[in-house]
Amino acid sequence: MSSRFRAVSAALIAMVALPSCDRETRENRGKPLPESVPGIVGDPRAAEYEGNAFHIAQGQRYYVWMNCNGCHAHGGGGMGPPLMDAEWRYGGSMEQIVDTIREGRPNGMPSFDQKLSEQQMWQLAAFVRTLSAQPRQDALPGRADEMSNIEPRTLDERRPVERTSPAADQARPR
Amino acid sequence: MRRLLPGLAAVALVACEGRQSVTGGDGLHSGQFNSLFLIFLLVTAFFYLLVIAFLVAAVVRRRGRAEDRPEKSGGEGGFRLILIGWVALVALGLTGLTAASYFSDAAAGGARPANAIRIAVTANQWWWDVRYLDPVPANTIRTANELHLPVGVPVHIQLKSNDVIHSFWVPNLAGKQDLIPGRITDITLIPRKEGLYRGQCAEFCGLQHAHMALDVTVEPMETFEAWRRSQLRPAPPPATPLAVTGYNYIMTQECSACHNISGTPASGQVAPDLTHIASRRSIGAGTFPMSRGHLYAWIADPQSAKPGNHMPYVGLEPHELHGVVAYLETLK
Numbered sequence: 001m002s003s004r005f006r007a008v009s010a011a012l013i014a015m016v017a018l019p020s021c022d023r024e025t026r027e028n029r030g031k032p033l034p035e036s037v038p039g040i041v042g043d044p045r046a047a048e049y050e051g052n053a054f055h056i057a058q059g060q061r062y063y064v065w066m067n068c069n070g071c072h073a074h075g076g077g078g079m080g081p082p083l084m085d086a087e088w089r090y091g092g093s094m095e096q097i098v099d100t101i102r103e104g105r106p107n108g109m110p111s112f113d114q115k116l117s118e119q120q121m122w123q124l125a126a127f128v129r130t131l132s133a134q135p136r137q138d139a140l141p142g143r144a145d146e147m148s149n150i151e152p153r154t155l156d157e158r159r160p161v162e163r164t165s166p167a168a169d170q171a172r173p174r
Numbered sequence: 175m176r177r178l179l180p181g182l183a184a185v186a187l188v189a190c191e192g193r194q195s196v197t198g199g200d201g202l203h204s205g206q207f208n209s210l211f212l213i214f215l216l217v218t219a220f221f222y223l224l225v226i227a228f229l230v231a232a233v234v235r236r237r238g239r240a241e242d243r244p245e246k247s248g249g250e251g252g253f254r255l256i257l258i259g260w261v262a263l264v265a266l267g268l269t270g271l272t273a274a275s276y277f278s279d280a281a282a283g284g285a286r287p288a289n290a291i292r293i294a295v296t297a298n299q300w301w302w303d304v305r306y307l308d309p310v311p312a313n314t315i316r317t318a319n320e321l322h323l324p325v326g327v328p329v330h331i332q333l334k335s336n337d338v339i340h341s342f343w344v345p346n347l348a349g350k351q352d353l354i355p356g357r358i359t360d361i362t363l364i365p366r367k368e369g370l371y372r373g374q375c376a377e378f379c380g381l382q383h384a385h386m387a388l389d390v391t392v393e394p395m396e397t398f399e400a401w402r403r404s405q406l407r408p409a410p411p412p413a414t415p416l417a418v419t420g421y422n423y424i425m426t427q428e429c430s431a432c433h434n435i436s437g438t439p440a441s442g443q444v445a446p447d448l449t450h451i452a453s454r455r456s457i458g459a460g461t462f463p464m465s466r467g468h469l470y471a472w473i474a475d476p477q478s479a480k481p482g483n484h485m486p487y488v489g490l491e492p493h494e495l496h497g498v499v500a501y502l503e504t505l506k
Contacts, residue, residue, distance in 0.1 A: 028477040029487040061484065065432065065444040115431040117486040 026054045030119030046094035049122040050129055053139040059127025060141055062120055071108065074146040075131035080108065084131040092132070097125035194345055194372040200392070201347030202364035203282050210278040217267050282349075286362060290330040293321070297333070297340035297353045297375065300382040300483060301446055301459040306402070307332075315405045316434070318446030319459045320389040321373070323365050324398035333359045341377035344390050350376045365392040372460065381482035387460025404506075408437025409449050412501050419497030428488050429498070435505070445485065452505045458483070469499050 027048075049055045063069060071080030081089060090100045101121045104111030112121065130140055192198065199205040296303040306315040321344075323329055333342055335353035342361060343350040346369075351361040373388030393401070412421040421438070424430055430440035436449040451457070454464055458480050462468035471478070474495055476485040490498065 026482070028481055029475070058484075112431075114427045117428060117488050120486055 024052060024054065027119075030117065030122075043095050043098075045122050049126040050094050051136045051139045052126065053141070055123045055126045056130055056139055057141045057143075058120075059123035059125070060143075062116070062124050063127055064146075066112065066116065066124070068124070069146070083128050086132060092129075094122070094125050094129065097128050098122055101125065192346075193370060194374060196345040198346035198371075200365060200367040200369060200371065201344075202366055203348040203362070204346060205366065206278050206281055207349060210274055213274045214271060217271055221264070221267060282362075286330050287328040290328040290362065291324070292330050292332070294332045294334070295321075295342060295353075297335045297337075297342070297379075297386075298484075299337050299380050300375070300386040300480075302373075302386070302388050303336075303446070306405075313406065315402065316447045317405060317450065317454070319387070319456065320391070320454050322391045322393065322398055322401045323363070324395045325365055325368050325392050327364070327395070329363045329365070331361050331363065333361065338379050339377050340375045340379050340386070342373065342388075343376035344371055344373035344388065346371045347390070347392075352377060368392050368394065370455075374460075382461075382480055385459060385461040385480055387456070389455045389460060391455075404453070405450055409435050409505050410437075412504065414500065416497050416500040417504055418501075419493065420499065420501030421497075423490075423494050423498055424501065428486070432485075448502065448505060450505055452503050466499065466503065469502060470495065473498055473502075 071078060072083050075084035076082050077084075081087075086092075088096070090096060090105055098121045100109065101116070101124055102111065102113045104113075116124070196204075197208060199208045292307040294305040294307055296305075302319050304317045304319070304321060306317075308314050331342070333351055333353040334357075335355045337355060339355070340353045341350045342353060344363070347363045347365055348361060351359055353359060369392055371390040371392065373390055375383055375386035377383075379386065412418045424433075424435070425439050430438075430442055432442040432445035434441050434443060434445075434447045434449065436447075440448075452464070456463055457468055457472055458476075461480050462472070468479075472480075472485075473488075473490065475487055476483055477487050
C-alpha cells in the first residue's frame with residue numbers, strides 16, 4: 001500500500017466522519033423536569049427548544065394537528081391574533097407562549113393543559129417563534145405545511161423583528 | 175463464493191415465510207406480473223445462451239494463418255442468411271416482449287370494475303390510515319394499519335399521503351404504488367387466495383420506515399361482511415371500574431386530542447382510530463403483535479417502543495395506565 005493511497009483513504013474516512021460531528025441530538029421523550037411554573041422567565045427548556053430544528057419541525061406538525069391554524073392561520077391571523085408580527089398580547093418569550101398554550105387566554109384561546117404533553121407545548125412554542133423570524137435560519141424546516149405563493153422560509157432573507165416601543169407602534173400607519 | 179453462500183441462503187430463506195413474498199402470486203395482478211417476469215426470463219435467457227454459444231464457438235475455432243485458410247466456397251451467401259436470421263430473431267423476441275408487457279400492463283391499469291370495494295388509504299409517518307368508503311357516509315369504516323379483503327372481489331384503493339412520499343406494497347397481491355403528498359394515486363387488487371399477508375412501505379420515509387407495515391387479511395365474503403358489520407358498531411361503554419378509570423382518562427386527557435373512539439367524545443383525527451383497536455393483529459403499524467403486554471409498553475413509553483413516532487411520551491401514573499389498557503382491551 002503506497003503512502004499516497006493511505007493518505008487519500010485517511011482523508012476520505014475523515015470526510016465521512018465529519019458530518020456526524022454537527023448532528024443535534026433528538027430528544028424524543030422530553031426531559032422529566034417538574035411542571036413549569038407559569039410566568040417564570042428563564043426556564044432552562046426555553047434555550048433547549050428554541051432554535052432546535054427537530055423541535056421546530058415537530059411544533060410545525062402540532063400547529064396543524066391541534067388546529068392552531070383554524071384561528072391564527074399560518075401566522076397571519078384571522079379569528080385569532082397574528083403570530084408573525086412583533087406584537088404579543090401576552091408576551092412573546094418561549095415561557096410566555098407555553099404559558100398561553102397551557103392556560104388559554106380570554107376571548108377564545110383554549111387551554112391545552114393535559115391535552116398536550118409538556119414537551120409538545122414547548123415544541124409548539126418553538127415553532128410559533130419561527131413565525132416572526134426569531135430563530136436561526138439553519139434550524140428552520142425546509143417543508144411548509146400550508147399553501148403558499150412565496151419561497152420556503154429557509155430561502156427568505158429574514159431578520160429578527162425589531163422590538164418597538166408602544167409609542168412607535170401607535171405612530172406606525174396601519 | 176463460499177463466504178457468500180450463507181448470505182445467499184439467508185436471502186432465499188426470507189422468501190419462504192410467504193406472508194410477504196414477491197413470488198406469492200396470491201393476487202390477480204401479482205400473478206400476471208409473475209408470468210410476465212417468467213416470459214422475460216425465458217426470452218432473455220435464450221438470447222443470452224445463444225450469444226454465449228457463438229462467443230464460445232468463436233474462441234474455440236482458432237483463427238489460423240492466412241496461408242492455412244482453405245479457399246472460400248460460397249461462404250458469403252450463407253453468412254448473409256445467418257445475419258438475416260439473427261436480425262429476424264431479435265426483432266421477433268423484442269416484439270414479443272413488448273406485446274407481453276403491453277397486455278400485462280393494460281390488464282393491471284384497466285378500467286375499474288363497477289363492483290369494486292372502495293378503500294382510501296392515507297399514509298402517515300409511520301402508519302396507514304384506512305377508510306372503507308361507502309355511498310352512505312354513516313357506513314364508512316375507519317381503521318388503521320390493517321386491510322380486510324374478500325377473496326375474488328376487486329378492490330380499488332385510493333392512495334394519499336399526509337407528509338412525505340410513501341409506497342403501498344403488498345407483494346403477494348400486487349406491485350408497488352407510491353403515495354405522493356398533494357396527489358391522489360390508486361391501485362386495483364384482486365386477491366385470489368385466502369390468507370394473512372403483510373404489506374410494507376416500500377419508499378424510505380424516515381426514522382421508522384421499517385416499522386410501517388400493513389396487516390392484510392384475505393377472507394371469504396361472509397367473514398368479511400361480519401368484520402365490516404363489527405367495525406360499524408360504536409365502542410361499548412366501559413363495564414368494570416378499572417375500565418371506567420381508563421375511559422375517563424382517555425376522554426379528558428391527552429389521548430382524545432389525537433385519537434378517535436366512535437361512540438365517545440374522543441374525536442381526534444390525526445392519529446389511528448382506536449374504536450376497534452383490540453380486534454387488530456398488531457400495534458404500532460406491525461411493530462408488535464397485539465397483546466396486553468405490548469399495549470402496556472406502548473402506552474407507558476411509545477418512544478421506547480418505536481423511537482421517533484409521533485405519539486408523545488405522556489408519563490401516565492400506574493393506576494391510569496392499568497385503566498387505559500383495561501379499557502382499550504374492551505374495544506374489540
